[in-house]
Amino acid sequence: MIVEKTHIPKTLIIFIDVESLRTGQELENIYGEFFELVNSAGAEIVQSSSSKQKSPSVSHFINKGKLEEIKDIVDRSKAELVIVNHQLSASQARNLELKLKVRVIDKTELILDIFASRATTHIGKLQVELAQLNHLSTRLIRGWTHLERQKGGIGLRGPGETQLETDRRLIGHRIKRLKSRLDKAHKQKQLNSYSRKKSRNKLVALVGYTNAGKTTLFNSLTNSKQLAEDKLFATLDSVTRKNIDPELGPILFSDTVGFISELPTQLIESFKATLDELKSADLLLHVVDISDIDHRQKEKEVNQILDELNLQSIPQIRVNNKCDIKGPTNVESQNKENEVWISAEKNIGIEELRELINNDLFNGIYKGWISLEASLGKIRAKLFRMGCIDEEKVSPTGKIFAHIHIGQDELDNFIHINGFALCNDKDILLETQST
Ligand SMILES: Nc1nc2c(ncn2[C@@H]2O[C@H](COP(=O)(O)OP(=O)(O)OP(=O)(O)O)[C@@H](O)[C@H]2O)c(=O)[nH]1
Ligand SMILES: [Mg+2]
Incomplete structure (x- = not known):
């Protein structure tokens, strides 16, 4: 974990714009998002370095000249941790650590770390552990031994088996065990969803990019007090509550984990079962932070993930949130069908949203x-x-x-x-x- 209970590491963040890795769909404020991610992990940023290069170097990802500069910054700033805004291969990460003599983590590890610090429920913790193990299994080359100690270590090693093979075998066992525990936990949840169907409550799920305001809206719709903060991935475990507002029909609302561009594949895999629950939703509220300059691109990313999860056939209401900061422009102001402008925080437009929900679910x-x-x-x-x-x-x-x-x-x-x-x-x- 980046932040241990007593120690907040001095962190250097390295942002590199790599031409050959551009997809043409980058966020305009991609640097800002990376900065937010590091802040959300609780690290203390002592310095940052931002640069451009044509393509990643095979050995260290970062070009030689820039690397020397970074080595200098690390030494001078006494940074204890370096975070890079890309996914590194196992050998690139190891080579960087050898060169800089401090711990180096990449974007995937950063997101995994945030998830690990936020997981509170049984299922959430299992999912994060599974994602971390899947990631570790690709990183074995970096010399990883703590699992071995937990399992009693050397006695378990087969004759002629190398350290690497032993580690792989142990991880394999743990992944299998975790998967079966997760399966069990999900079966229990399915039973709960069966009783929901019997009670004839409709299920409305809030989805959207991280920090769009899903939890704030969820709290307002269900009169709850879930934690909503200006942090990425404030919500990790989904929460479902019954609506108590007499203006709405019998509905359960579900708040879910936010999405982010380039979500690490290990995470999508591990969270698939939770996200699969979305399949039983009768309606999705796609919450968009309209004040964000990247809202269009983020909306696309969310729809792409919904597509991958086969959720595109569920009716969707587009909820343009934070309209207290940025209201609709002239072109946007003509409300399209299934679109509302609200401020979840300032309680604007909630009535209209309720009406739309009622119309979509119950025909009024x-x-x-x-x-x-x-x-x-x-x-x-x-x-x-x-x-x-x-x-x-x-x-x-x-x-x-x-x-x-x-x-x-x-x-x-x-x-x-x-x-x-x-x-x-x-x-x-x-x-x-x-x-
Ligand atoms: N100005 C303004 N701020 C808002 C509004 N709705 C939410 N926020 C703020 O936006 C931040 C994120 O809100 P959350 O409700 O935690 O967002 P989320 O989508 O649940 O985020 P994750 O759980 O991290 O994915 C918080 O600081 C909220 O106070 C709004 O209508 N207007
Ligand atoms: Mg939330």
């Missing part, structure tokens, strides 16, 4: 009175279970009047039942007077 919401003959006790119990009944009045003849809020689609299922009818205040008054 009926809010009003119904009458039920006394014989329809079962239907009344069902409406109670669904949390649809706001108020009730009973006429002297035993007829029940209930004020409900219910999805239009759901209401259509009831309307054909004899003895169930929509009514208004006047009907109720008449009924009361006639008895």
